[in-house]
Amino acid sequence: xxxxxxxxxxxxxxxxxxxxxxxxxxxxxxxxxxxxxxxxxxxxxxxxxxxxxxxxxxxxxxxxxxxxxxxxxxxxxxxxxxxxxxxxxxxxxxxxxxxxxxxxxxxxxxxxxxxxxxxxxxxxxxxxxxxxxxxxxxxxxxxxxxxxxxxxxxxxxxxxxxxxxxxxxxxxxxxxxxxxxxxxxxxxxxxxxxxxxxxxxxxxxxxxxxxxxxxxxxxxxxxxxxxxxxxxxxxxxxxxxxxxxxxxxxxxxxxxxxxxxxxxxxxxxxxxxxxxxxxxxxxxxxxxxxxxxxxxxxxxxxxxxxxxxxx
Amino acid sequence: xxxxxxxxxxxxxxxxxxxxxxxxxxxxxxxxxxxxxxxxxxxxxxxxxxxxxxxxxxxxxxxxxxxxxxxxxxxxxxxxxxxxxxxxxxxxxxxxxxxxxxxxxxxxxxxxxxxxxxxxxxxxxxxxxxxxxxxxxxxxxxxxxxxxxxxxxxxxxxxxxxxxxxxxxxxxxxxxxxxxxxxxxxxxxxxxxxxxxxxxxxxxxxxxxxxxxxxxxxxxxxxxxxxxxxxxxxxxxxxxxxxxxxxxxxxxxxxxxxxxxxxxxxxxxxxxxxxxxxxxxxxxxxx
Numbered sequence: 264x265x266x267x268x269x270x271x272x273x274x275x276x277x278x279x280x281x282x283x284x285x286x287x288x289x290x291x292x293x294x295x296x297x298x299x300x301x302x303x304x305x306x307x308x309x310x311x312x313x314x315x316x317x318x319x320x321x322x323x324x325x326x327x328x329x330x331x332x333x334x335x336x337x338x339x340x341x342x343x344x345x346x347x348x349x350x351x352x353x354x355x356x357x358x359x360x361x362x363x364x365x366x367x368x369x370x371x372x373x374x375x376x377x378x379x380x381x382x383x384x385x386x387x388x389x390x391x392x393x394x395x396x397x398x399x400x401x402x403x404x405x406x407x408x409x410x411x412x413x414x415x416x417x418x419x420x421x422x423x424x425x426x427x428x429x430x431x432x433x434x435x436x437x438x439x440x441x442x443x444x445x446x447x448x449x450x451x452x453x454x455x456x457x458x459x460x461x462x463x464x465x466x467x468x469x470x471x472x473x474x475x476x477x478x479x480x481x482x483x484x485x486x487x488x489x490x491x492x493x494x495x496x497x498x499x500x501x502x503x504x505x506x507x508x509x510x511x512x513x514x515x516x517x518x519x520x521x522x523x524x525x526x527x528x529x530x531x532x533x534x535x536x537x538x539x540x541x542x543x544x545x546x547x548x549x550x551x552x553x554x555x556x557x558x559x560x561x562x563x564x565x566x567x568x569x570x571x572x573x574x
Numbered sequence: 575x576x577x578x579x580x581x582x583x584x585x586x587x588x589x590x591x592x593x594x595x596x597x598x599x600x601x602x603x604x605x606x607x608x609x610x611x612x613x614x615x616x617x618x619x620x621x622x623x624x625x626x627x628x629x630x631x632x633x634x635x636x637x638x639x640x641x642x643x644x645x646x647x648x649x650x651x652x653x654x655x656x657x658x659x660x661x662x663x664x665x666x667x668x669x670x671x672x673x674x675x676x677x678x679x680x681x682x683x684x685x686x687x688x689x690x691x692x693x694x695x696x697x698x699x700x701x702x703x704x705x706x707x708x709x710x711x712x713x714x715x716x717x718x719x720x721x722x723x724x725x726x727x728x729x730x731x732x733x734x735x736x737x738x739x740x741x742x743x744x745x746x747x748x749x750x751x752x753x754x755x756x757x758x759x760x761x762x763x764x765x766x767x768x769x770x771x772x773x774x775x776x777x778x779x780x781x782x783x784x785x786x787x788x789x790x791x792x793x794x795x796x797x798x799x800x801x802x803x804x805x806x807x808x809x810x811x812x813x814x815x816x817x818x819x820x821x822x823x824x825x826x827x828x829x830x831x832x833x834x835x836x837x838x839x840x841x842x843x844x845x846x847x848x849x850x851x852x853x854x855x856x857x858x859x860x861x
Contacts, residue, residue, distance in 0.1 A: 279614050281584010281745040286770065313746040314582050314774040334654065355675055356725075374752055374785060379675030380654050393654075418780030422748035424718065452584040452745050453613035456718040475829035477589065477616040484614060487715040505822065506829035530825075535798045538768055 271306070271438035272568045273431075273446045275465040275494070279481025281452035283473045284501040286311075287534050289449040290320040290543035291557045292564075293408040296445065301565070304443040307406065308434045309413035310427045310461040311451040312399065313420075322541050323404035323411050331414065331426050333398035334378040341368045343390035350382035350391060374419065396420070401430050403437070410437055424460030427451070431461065445568070454488045462489060467568055468496040469525070469560075474509030479516065486522065496522060497567060499560050503527035525567070526560035528553050576739045577852060578610075578758035578787070582774025584745035586764045587794040587818070587828075592742040593620035594834040595762075596706050598845035604737035609710035610754035611744040612695060612723045619831045623708035625700040629730070631711055631723040632691035633674035638665045642686035649678035649687065670718055695723045697730055707733070720744065724753040738849070747777035755781065759856050761789040762815070762848075767799030772806060779812070788855055792848075795820040813855070815848045 276285045289307070296305040309317035318325070337358075339350075346367035351359050358375035359382060362368045371382070371391075383391045398421065401414035412434040414426050431448065438446050450461045462468065468489040472482040482498070489496040498517050503510050510527070517524050529552050537547035545554050579592040589611070596607040609617040618625070636649065636658065645663045657671035658678060669692045679687045694717040699709045709731050711723040733739050743754035755761060761782045765771040775791070782789045790813045793803060797820045807814055818824070818834070827837035834841035 278584075280616070281586075281614075283585060311746075313748040313751075314584070314777060316583070316770040316773055319769045319773060353676065353680055375756070377673055377675060378654055379673060379677050380652065381675050381677035381680060384652055384677060384681050416748055418747045418777050419752045419784055420748060422746070422750075453611075453720070454715060455613045455713060455720045455750070457748075458613075459716070459718050473829070476619040476831040477614075478829075480616060480619060481614040484715055491716040502825075505825050509829050530822075532798070535768060538770060539800055541769065 269444065271435065271444055271446045273448060273465045274467050274469060274564065274568060275448045275450050275462055276469045276471060277450040277458060277485050277489070278452060278471045279454060279485035280472070280478050283471045283478060284534070285471050286316045286320065286449050287538065287544060288471055288499065288557060289317060289447055291545045291554070292447055292561055293321055293406065294543040294545040295558060295561045297408050303445055304441065305409050305445040305447055306434045306438045306443045307409060307411045308431055308446060308448040309411065310431065310448050310457065312414040312416045312426045312457065313422055315413055315415055317449045318404065318411065318413055320538060320541055320543055321406040321408060321411055323406040326403040328400035328402060330397050331399045331401050331429065332395050333421060333423065333425060335393035335395045336373050336376045336378050337371045337380065337382050337391050338394045339369055339371055340390045340392070343388050344368045345388055347387065349385045349387055353381040353385040399426055401426065403433060409443070412437070422457050424456035427457045427460040454484050458485070458488060459492065462492050462494050465494045467564070468494045469564060470496055470498050471501050472498060472513060473502045474500060474506045474513060476509065479509060479512055482513065483516065486520070497525040498522050499525050500527040502530040504529045525563040526556060528556040575853065575856065576741065576758045577760050577762055578741040578743055578755045579762050579764060580743040580751055580755060580778050581745055581764045582747050582778040583765065583771050586766045586771060588764045589616045589620060589742055590828050590834060591762065591764050591792050592740050593617055594841060595845050595848065596621065596740050597704070597833055597835050598842050599738050599849055600704050600706060602738065604707065604734060606707045606709065606731060606733050606737055606739040607742065608727060608731060608739060609742050610724045610727065611742055612711035612713045612720045613744060615710050615712055617710060617742050620833050621702045621706060621708060623700040623702045625698045627699040629697045630691070630693040631695040631697050631726050632693050633672055633722050634676070634689040635669050635672045635674060635692040636667055636678050636687045637690045638667065639686045639688060642684045644684055646683065648681055648683060652677045652681045674722060694719060697723070697727055699730065720750045721753045724750060728757065747774065747781055751778070752781060752785070755785055755787060758787055760852050761787045762792060762852065763789055764792045764794055765803055766795045767793055767801070767803045771799070772803050775803065790815040790852065790855060792816045792818065794818045813851070815851050816844060
């Protein structure tokens with residue numbers, strides 16, 4: 264028998280549409296989790312690996328970069344290549360071209376190459392090899408609020424979700440080792456691979472939306488994704504007063520589909536101002552309208568995750 | 575002229591700028607708006623096209639012909655994406671991992687693999703009332719891969735040489751953004767003057783630089799942040815082609831699905847000026 268450790272709860276913050284305030288909310292939660300009234304040891308994950316911003320407001324002492332090796336890309340050895348062209352018709356990514364300097368040799372465009380290796384098997388001269396690619400770095404850093412696991416995908420690389428899975432896995436193990444009961448994951452926008460990887464194993468999805476047609480449209484898609492992967496979801500409306508009609512539409516949708524609106528945050532300049540200072544909004548101005556609204560959402564989220572707590 | 579609109583950070587106003595730019599150019603000739611943000615496509619909310627044509631976006635996945643298959647395992651060996659597995663005498667296919675590269679088909683010594691279309695989304699085409707040619711891809715919920723849809727979307731459009739084509743890219747700075755930028759003559763990068771905006775702008779500038787695509791910037795929501803984006807762009811000699819101030823009037827109008835010109839008609843001229851600047855930058859680049 265292995266010893267049974269209590270598994271940390273995982274909260275994933277998503278939105279569908281970008282720029283609705285996922286990271287600002289996640290950072291505010293980081294500050295709240297450290298307040299004496301909650302004292303909830305929490306591990307943080309920035310799962311938006313190609314536009315990672317949580318560290319800009321949690322200001323960690325950044326850990327050593329650790330290399331992330333993703334897939335491989337094809338490379339043609341110009342000495343062995345005879346330019347026969349057998350590789351060209353098998354490439355479905357239009358990634359192989361005659362070299363502009365030497366028409367007897369072919370060349371792989373690394374931007375277009377998908378790493379499928381079809382060309383490797385098609386080459387009669389054994390001139391093509393698959394070369395593993397370092398696609399980014401990941402970090403175990405220390406913030407004033409707790410450990411942060413984050414990563415940096417190199418620009419333009421494949422975001423297959425593997426790097427997201429890796430940082431999440433590291434965070435989960437760290438939470439187990441340090442007996443932290445909560446992992447908060449700041450998720451990526453959209454609904455594709457990195458979002459699916461970020462939702463895997465989550466206990467609750469907090470969907471941050473804004474009252475716009477685009478916010479509503481994309482919220483429906485991300486709620487559908489969470490439902491598909493059987494992750495319970497609640498909704499938070501940010502900048503709620505900017506378009507009241509939009510906010511009503513979100514509420515109607517939530518009511519008809521059975522999702523709880525866990526809170527609303529009005530438009531408040533203290534949020535961008537806090538970001539400029541590199542601070543969570545709660546630390547910048549705990550009495551701002553946004554801070555008070557977020558505290559209410561935080562308490563509602565804890566109630567969802569852990570059940571109503573007795574004091 | 576093909577112009578890709580990208581941003582790094584999400585929610586900076588890519589679609590607002592892309593749709594407004596398309597609207598501003600209709601008097602100049604054929605205009606295409608192509609929504610490459612297939613995970614969260616929003617262009618239709620601003621342009622209200624009549625989406626008449628719909629086709630499925632597919633990945634061609636292997637289907638094993640059992641009577642021919644000897645379970646030699648060659649297909650499993652050549653697949654780089656672990657989309658095939660051998661269990662006893664059976665080859666299993668995992669459609670969501672398959673990239674549709676065809677390597678297993680070509681390498682099967684028994685010719686036991688045929689490819690069947692596995693739908694992962696939709697490709698839609700139509701027109702707007704004012705004559706903008708509209709196309710978009712929509713990734714099916716729970717499907718992981720946006721990139722094949724973007725690739726297929728670009729193949730179904732057939733603009734004439736003189737048309738202006740606007741690719742509205744997804745946020746971020748990964749493979750799907752690269753696919754959206756492929757073939758573009760110019761990248762118009764929309765950012766906001768905040769630390770998040772600047773951080774993610776640097777990521778997208780890294781991509782356009784690697785792809786040798788000339789770029790210019792729209793700074794949106796001027797007034798909510800600081801001067802660091804401007805200082806950075808001045809230092810790197812990257813032109814700022816438009817500044818849009820933050821106002822509640824704009825925020826509310828955009829939330830309701832209005833483009834900039836519908837909210838403030840002076841943006842018609844301003845966006846035409848942006849297009850002229852792009853044209854001269856692209857031709858300058860070529861000469």
